[in-house]
Amino acid sequence: MTKLLITRNLPEEVLKAAKAVADVTVREDQSPMSVQEAAEMLQAYDVILPTLGDQFSAAAFGVAPNPRCKMLANFGVGYNHINVSAAQKAGVSVSNTPGAVTDATADIAMSLILMSCRRLGEGERMVRASAWDGWHPTQLLGMHIGGKTLGIIGMGRIGKAIARRAAAGFGMNVIFYNRSTVDAPEHGTQMPEISQVLGASDVVVLAVPATPQTHRLMNAERFAQMQSHAHLINIARGDVVDEAALVDALQSGQIAGAGLDVYEREPIVSEALLQMENVALLPHLGTAALEVRVDMGLMAVRNVAAHINGTALPNPVLP
Structure with a gap:
């Protein structure tokens, strides 16, 4: 079964949906991932569901140029913490969650x-x-x-x-x-x-x-x-x-x-x-409503499911 890492705890409804399509690990540390940790996780999981601040930068892909991970299903519409060009060169697709936010x-x-x-x-x-x-x-x-x-x-x-x-x-x-x-x-x-x-x-x-x-x-x-x-x-x-x-x-x-x-x-x-x-x-409250965070999470999971099933991503991000 596809090994999926969720980098921050998400609403229970989202976790339930994710567990229905993949073998899910939820990272215990709730702070953003460093470049080194991001590189390590790229080698350890098939799919990663990252979010704001997780450093999937060019440097991370430099450490892991041929990663096991083949998809980053970003939780959020903004993806400036992901170097999409470096991801694409490494064979990693990227999606986000527009509309929900x-x-x-x-x-x-x-x-x-x-x-x-x-x-x-x-x-x-x-x-x-x-x-x-x-x-x-x-x-x-x-x-x-x-x-x-x-x-x-x-x-x-x-x-x-x-x-x-x-x-x-x-x-x-x-x-x-x-x-x-x-x-x-x-x-x-x-x-x-x-x-x-x-x-x-x-x-x-x-x-x-x-x-x-x-x-x-x-x-x-x-x-x-x-x-x-x-x-x-x-x-x-x-x-x-x-x-x-x-x-x-x-x-x-x-x-x-x-x-x-x-x-x-x-x-x-x-x-x-x-x-x-x-x-x-304000402390970055832009999407801080339960219904919105659930919608974002379910959208990210749909992108994960599409990747696993080999179908087109609903919300692809291109360089």
Whole structure:
């Protein structure tokens, strides 16, 4: 029977489905796999179901150039922890779980927009610290998002879901940048340059995949293109933002605030960000709903089953 390694504990329904198609081992350590461990597991299992942070890098495949493992069924839509080109050269196919994460991640984006613009984190901290002395007309005044312009960088599934929520639910004017042309977008107007989106937006949401092209996409130059009252929201991947440049932009007043669900050195969060009141910080909660995690897991298992049965993967990832 196919030996399957699941690198992090998953909901029971997912484990049950996996055990129906393979001989399953669930890794006890819940921290991300190192390059060395990833290389060792490539030699020990037929299929691996990895997730965020597990280092299936070019270095791992360098240690294990002819691995026993022939498939990585990634748990998650993002796969920047897997070098897909190196995997393909080693004869290892890769899949992911798109679609299952869309709405939950879009919900977190809207949550962070409200948290940052309406200063909700500051307000909760004030109450918890017993520092609230009652309602005042000018207390914690934030930015009302109705009628404001939302700029979305990356109009894939998640970007479109954010646009729907922002336009239909909150009356925001949506503009966006996408590398390719989006045909007849339901909500929003496509702009030809990122700088145009940044310069015209009251709130900017990053919804791009983590690729070499998007690494530190938001840097000092980009922050200088934003308006001083604008807020940056990142629900993509941490390394899409140059975190040091973000800290500088916030401390200098270049931008007004930020809402982050992901971090450049995750799980390490910059001490400067931790000390700022104008930053809303979440612990990578984008897909953290039981139903969503079950859907993601079952999608990954369907990819595993297809590989075992020798049929086309439902969700292949190509270099």
